[in-house]
Structure formats: structure tokens, C-alpha cells
Amino acid sequence: MTILVVAEHDNASLKGATLNTISAAAKLGGDVVVLVAGAGAVAAVEAAAKVAGVAKVLSVDSAAFADLGAENLAAQVLAVVKAAGGAISHVLAPATTFGKNVLPRVAALLDVAQISEIVAIESADTFVRPIYAGNALATVKSADPVKVITVRTTAFEAAGEGGAVAVEQVAAAGDLGLSKLVGRELTKSARPELGAAKIIVSGGRGMGSGENYQKVLEPLADKIGAALGASRAAVDAGYVPNDYQVGQTGKIVAPQLYIAVGISGAIQHLAGMKDSKVIVAINKDPEAPIFQVADYGLVADLFEAVPQLVAAV
Amino acid sequence: MKILVPVKRVVDYNVKVRVKSDGSGVDTANVKMSMNPFDEIAVEEAVRLKEAGVATEVVAVSCGVGACQETLRTAMAIGADRGILVETDVDLQPLAVAKLLKALCDKEQPQVVICGKQAIDDDANQTGQMLSALMGWPQATFASKVAVSAGKATVTREIDGGLETLEISLPAVVSTDLRLNEPRYATLPNIMKAKKKPLETVKPADLGVDVTPRLTTIKVAEPAKRSAGVMVADVAQLVEKLKNEAKVL
Numbered sequence: 001m002t003i004l005v006v007a008e009h010d011n012a013s014l015k016g017a018t019l020n021t022i023s024a025a026a027k028l029g030g031d032v033v034v035l036v037a038g039a040g041a042v043a044a045v046e047a048a049a050k051v052a053g054v055a056k057v058l059s060v061d062s063a064a065f066a067d068l069g070a071e072n073l074a075a076q077v078l079a080v081v082k083a084a085g086g087a088i089s090h091v092l093a094p095a096t097t098f099g100k101n102v103l104p105r106v107a108a109l110l111d112v113a114q115i116s117e118i119v120a121i122e123s124a125d126t127f128v129r130p131i132y133a134g135n136a137l138a139t140v141k142s143a144d145p146v147k148v149i150t151v152r153t154t155a156f157e158a159a160g161e162g163g164a165v166a167v168e169q170v171a172a173a174g175d176l177g178l179s180k181l182v183g184r185e186l187t188k189s190a191r192p193e194l195g196a197a198k199i200i201v202s203g204g205r206g207m208g209s210g211e212n213y214q215k216v217l218e219p220l221a222d223k224i225g226a227a228l229g230a231s232r233a234a235v236d237a238g239y240v241p242n243d244y245q246v247g248q249t250g251k252i253v254a255p256q257l258y259i260a261v262g263i264s265g266a267i268q269h270l271a272g273m274k275d276s277k278v279i280v281a282i283n284k285d286p287e288a289p290i291f292q293v294a295d296y297g298l299v300a301d302l303f304e305a306v307p308q309l310v311a312a313v
Numbered sequence: 314m315k316i317l318v319p320v321k322r323v324v325d326y327n328v329k330v331r332v333k334s335d336g337s338g339v340d341t342a343n344v345k346m347s348m349n350p351f352d353e354i355a356v357e358e359a360v361r362l363k364e365a366g367v368a369t370e371v372v373a374v375s376c377g378v379g380a381c382q383e384t385l386r387t388a389m390a391i392g393a394d395r396g397i398l399v400e401t402d403v404d405l406q407p408l409a410v411a412k413l414l415k416a417l418c419d420k421e422q423p424q425v426v427i428c429g430k431q432a433i434d435d436d437a438n439q440t441g442q443m444l445s446a447l448m449g450w451p452q453a454t455f456a457s458k459v460a461v462s463a464g465k466a467t468v469t470r471e472i473d474g475g476l477e478t479l480e481i482s483l484p485a486v487v488s489t490d491l492r493l494n495e496p497r498y499a500t501l502p503n504i505m506k507a508k509k510k511p512l513e514t515v516k517p518a519d520l521g522v523d524v525t526p527r528l529t530t531i532k533v534a535e536p537a538k539r540s541a542g543v544m545v546a547d548v549a550q551l552v553e554k555l556k557n558e559a560k561v562l
Contacts, residue, residue, distance in 0.1 A: 114437070291544070
């Protein structure tokens with residue numbers, strides 16, 4: 001039984017989400033093989049070969065994968081699965097925008113179902129996944145010969161470093177020429193990435209404006225080394241860009257400490273952060289639903305409480 | 314240019330769903346049903362492309378039980394020109410829906426399929442990508458901006474860490490993210506007009522598609538509840554608790 005992990009990387013480095021996916025793969029109990037399809041992704045390939053629990057790394061180097069487009073990548077994964085002649089029982093990728101984009105294509109090309117965003121593994125064919133924005137957990141069993149799965153990264157530990165394993169070069173399946181990257185605008189920030197941060201400071205509608213959000217929350221985030229997040233209400237109001245959004249329709253996070261400031265706690269937001277270890281809520285409305293999930297609640301005007309907090313930590 | 318928009322009938326997003334006590338699923342009896350919010354955004358985008366003179370016809374498709382007709386009427390009230398219902402009582406999974414849509418794409422020959430990125434019931438986020446793969450078309454998922462011109466589309470996508478802009482050849486599949494547009498409210502005259510628009514019903518067998526589920530749901534359970542903690546009096550007490558009790562600072 002071989003478990004193929006489709007690595008998420010940016011050619012220069014392996015993304016952290018890949019490490020959580022490798023941990024999930026290791027739980028299935030087979031040989032974990034990591035596919036790194038990129039263009040000049042030497043560093044990512046080397047990093048993948050050093051991850052604990054990996055048996056082998058497959059490296060495909062082609063300009064066709066420079067932008068990590070779904071069409072070429074899915075065709076490559078299909079080629080790898082076919083070439084293995086039935087040895088590959090599972091194909092895993094992180095449930096990030098990368099994995100969600102690519103893996104359903106792989107499943108369709110294999111004519112199998114995809115099991116999305118698993119949070120637990122019961123056995124090699126049975127998995128637990130959230131439905132209805134995390135308001136219910138479904139245990140599903142797959143009868144397909146290959147299980148194609150995306151993994152909720154916060155539900156599995158990141159794999160550590162091990163020895164260096166062999167890297168096998170694989171021929172590229174080719175460029176379908178269906179899609180062209182025009183450009184990327186990535187948010188540049190010295191702060192930790194939301195998905196990987198140990199502490200997250202998140203702001204909601206209570207911030208009142210984008211200016212207030214920056215003025216009040218940035219000093220706190222910088223003081224305690226936190227990533228910045230936001231509720232959907234704050235994103236919809238235009239205070240911050242969409243990639244700040246924590247919730248069912250944004251990012252699912254589970255940091256050690258989540259500080260919710262001026263966030264009422266809509267179900268859709270709670271779905272994205274309720275697995276955090278410690279939750280702090282600061283809100284002036286004592287009836288706000290966020291207090292029902294918070295370990296520590298403080299009813300206060302955030303414009304007074306947050307600067308005090310900055311001074312006290 | 315024709316645009317096909319698949320729409321799903323789901324439990325309304327304002328409803329707090331309840332897990333059935335026998336663990337067989339979520340209680341959907343006597344619960345308000347609506348169009349999946351992401352699909353509403355898809356219909357709106359298609360209708361705007363028609364209003365801008367880029368598209369000539371918007372066809373809404375829904376797969377599922379007979380009541381999905383209501384969802385199609387909603388799509389037509391927003392501005393879709395006609396509806397196709399693929400009627401079945403089988404619990405449809407994304408791969409089956411993608412195959413049904415492929416059969417309809419082969420027949421209808423749309424240049425663009427605009428669908429919601431995920432349905433808020435099963436949260437699968439698969440159907441658009443699967444359809445695109447089955448058709449051998451390019452895809453642009455999680456779109457926040459769509460421009461269509463002369464055989465190609467330029468789509469800005471919401472990705473982890475920011476935005477990405479792709480240029481894809483047509484035909485193609487585009488899936489919508491939240492910020493693509495704000496769907497209009499259907500006006501009463503348009504709701505009345507929608508009742509007279511053509512709605513065709515077909516069965517999966519007519520399309521030659523096997524919709525047998527591939528995944529079996531063994532049980533559905535409530536997630537572990539998080540209990541409320543303590544209220545602190547002031548910032549000083551909060552910092553003290555975080556440092557000494559929770560030890561996270």
C-alpha cells in the first residue's frame with residue numbers, strides 16, 4: 001500500500017501544510033511517497049526528502065508546473081497513479097486553496113469520489129469530516145479503489161525532520177496549455193502566516209474601520225508575535241483583505257492562543273477557530289455569543305482594553 | 314455565448330442545523346431551504362455578463378429532488394433565461410453531479426460554466442473542479458473578479474496569502490468566492506416573470522449517467538462542545554491568567 005502526498009510548495013520551499021498532510025498519510029499505515037511537481041524546485045524537493053515518515057520523494061521538474069496550475073498538476077498526479085499500476089491506494093493533499101483546487105480534478109480523472117477536509121482517520125477507508133460548517137461531523141466510508149483525500153491541516157500535527165530519503169526523478173506528463181498565470185498579489189507581512197501562527201489576534205465589526213483595525217490591533221500583534229485575522233463581517237466591511245478571514249468561508253485555524261477583539265461570534269466564524277487551545281474574547285456586549293466559547297472573556301471597550309493589554313504583556 | 318449555472322438546494326444559511334438523534338444525518342424535515350449562497354453569486358455573475366452584452370443566454374441547472382424547481386425559479390427570478398432540472402431522489406455526491414453536468418454541457422455547449430465554490434451543506438468544494446476535469450477544460454476556482462472576452466477569461470482568484478490572476482481559454486469552469494459580487498434581490502415582477510420561463514425536467518438515466526453514491530455515511534455526530542470559561546474583571550487579571558493559568562503568553 002502506497003500513499004501519495006501531493007506536496008504544496010512555492011518552488012523555493014515546502015509549505016507547512018504539506019507537513020501536516022504527511023502526518024495524516026503516516027496514520028494510514030503504508031509507504032508515504034511525496035510528489036513534488038515544480039519548476040526548479042530543488043529546495044522543496046530536498047526539504048521533502050528530510051521529512052520524518054517519508055519513504056520516497058518523486059520529483060517532476062518542468063516549466064509546466066512553474067505556476068502550480070491545477071490542470072497540469074492533476075494530469076501529472078494521474079500519470080503517477082497509473083504508472084504505479086494499482087500500488088497507490090490513497091492520494092492526499094492539504095485542504096488549502098492549493099489542494100482544494102487540484103485534488104477534485106485528480107479524483108474525477110480517476111473516476112473516484114473525493115473525501116474533503118478530513119479531521120480524523122478511523123481506518124484506511126473510513127474518515128471523519130466536518131459538514132454544515134462544522135456543526136456536524138460525518139464519518140464516511142469509501143468503496144473506491146483509490147481514496148482521494150484533502151486534509152484539514154489543523155487536525156494533524158506537522159511532521160518533523162527525519163533522515164534524507166531517496167529522490168526519484170519522474171518524467172513530466174506535459175503542458176496542457178489551458179491556463180496562464182498573469183500575476184499574483186501576495187500580502188507581504190513580517191508577521192506569521194495565519195495557518196501556522198501560534199497566536200492570532202483577530203478583529204471584527206467592532207473595530208469600526210480599517211484605520212482603527214490597524215491602529216489598535218497591529219501593535220498588539222507585533223508585541224506578542226501574533227498573526228492578524230478577521231471575521232467575515234470585518235472583511236465584508238472592507239477593513240482588511242479577504243485572506244485575513246477566519247471562518248467557514250475563510251481559513252480554519254487552531255493556534256495556541258486566539259484573541260477575538262470586537263467579534264460577536266457568528267456560527268460561521270466559530271467554525272473557523274473553535275479548535276484553538278485558548279480563546280480570549282474582548283467585547284463590550286456581554287451577550288455576544290463569542291463569550292460562550294471563550295476561555296477568558298473580558299467585557300470592555302476594545303479601544304481602551306487593547307492598548308492596556310499591549311502595555312501589560 | 315451561453316453560460317450554464319448549476320444551483321443547489323440546501324438548508325438555508327440562517328438555520329442552525331440539528332443532528333438527528335439516531336446519528337443518521339442532519340434533520341432537514343420542516344427546515345427552510347434556499348439556494349446555496351455561493352450559487353446565488355454565480356447566477357448574479359452570469360446575469361451581469363448577459364446584461365453587459367457578453368453572454369446571450371443563462372441556463373440554470375439543478376440536480377436533485379422535485380423541489381429543486383423552486384431553486385431554479387429563484388435563479389430565473391434573478392435573471393436566468395431557463396432552467397433544467399435533473400430529477401432524482403438519489404442522494405447525489407459531487408462526482409455524480411459533475412457527470413450529470415458534463416452530459417448537459419455536451420448537449421448545451423456553454424462557453425462558461427459558473428458555479429459556487431462549495432455548497433454549505435456537504436462543504437465538499439469539488440463539483441466545479443470535477444466537471445472541468447471531465448470536460449478537459451481549464452478552471453478558475455474561488456473567483457473574486459471575472460472578465461470575459463474573445464474566447465478567453467481573465468479571472469482573479471482568492472488564494473491563501475493573497476490573490477492570483479489567471480488567463481484561461483474558453484470553454485472553462487469558474488467557481489465563485491464571496492467577494493465576486495453581491496447578488497440582487499429578486500423583485501416581485503421578476504419572480505412573477507420567472508414562473509413563465511421554460512423549465513425542462515430530465516432524469517439521470519436520460520443523460521446516461523450512473524449516480525450511485527461512492528461514499529457511505531456511517532454516522533453523523535455533533536462536534537464536541539466547547540464550554541464557556543471565566544469572565545475576567547480587567548486587563549491585568551486577563552494577562553495574569555494567560556501567563557500563569559493558561560501559560561500561553
